[in-house]
Amino acid sequence: MMGLTHTLLGVGGFSALTSITPEYFSLDATTLGVVAIGSLFPDIDDTNSWLGRRLWPIAKVISLMTRHRGFTHSLLGAALITIGMILVANAGYSIASVFLFGYILHLLADFFSNSGVPLLWPSKERYRFPYAIQTGGVLEYILSLTLGSALVYGLVIHFINLSLSL
Numbered sequence: 001m002m003g004l005t006h007t008l009l010g011v012g013g014f015s016a017l018t019s020i021t022p023e024y025f026s027l028d029a030t031t032l033g034v035v036a037i038g039s040l041f042p043d044i045d046d047t048n049s050w051l052g053r054r055l056w057p058i059a060k061v062i063s064l065m066t067r068h069r070g071f072t073h074s075l076l077g078a079a080l081i082t083i084g085m086i087l088v089a090n091a092g093y094s095i096a097s098v099f100l101f102g103y104i105l106h107l108l109a110d111f112f113s114n115s116g117v118p119l120l121w122p123s124k125e126r127y128r129f130p131y132a133i134q135t136g137g138v139l140e141y142i143l144s145l146t147l148g149s150a151l152v153y154g155l156v157i158h159f160i161n162l163s164l165s166l
């Protein structure tokens with residue numbers, strides 16, 4: 001999947017989550033940014049990914065240690081990287097859970113790609129949906145357009161409701 005699709009899926013999914021559970025999560029620029037980073041983070045193992053190009057030295061080291069869609073695309077990777085955020089980057093549990101939400105949606109999206117994901121790494125077994133979406137294909141662009149439209153609609157409704165409640 002493309003970085004744009006991952007970002008739209010993560011941010012759109014989080015917007016939907018906040019509309020269902022507004023008492024637990026707030027929809028603001030910081031949390032949306034963290035969700036976006038979480039939804040792009042697993043592709044840090046690819047120096048050609050959006051995040052990999054921006055954090056090239058880190059991506060290069062990781063790509064030398066693991067193949068693309070390896071460790072960072074597993075449940076263990078999601079858990080360890082999120083725990084690392086809490087322990088090393090001193091992220092709060094709220095920020096870490098938002099990051100993990102975006103991360104898990106990335107894994108879910110790649111589950112629909114041709115190569116699938118090694119969810120139970122270090123097991124080499126890869127899991128994928130029987131009907132894969134080709135990365136950069138027409139179906140992915142339609143998906144991105146739909147997600148983007150739903151996101152814009154959701155954000156407009158959210159901020160209209162917010163301004164009416166003030």
Ligand SMILES: [Zn+2]
Nearest residue numbers: 042043073110
């Ligand atoms: Zn990926």
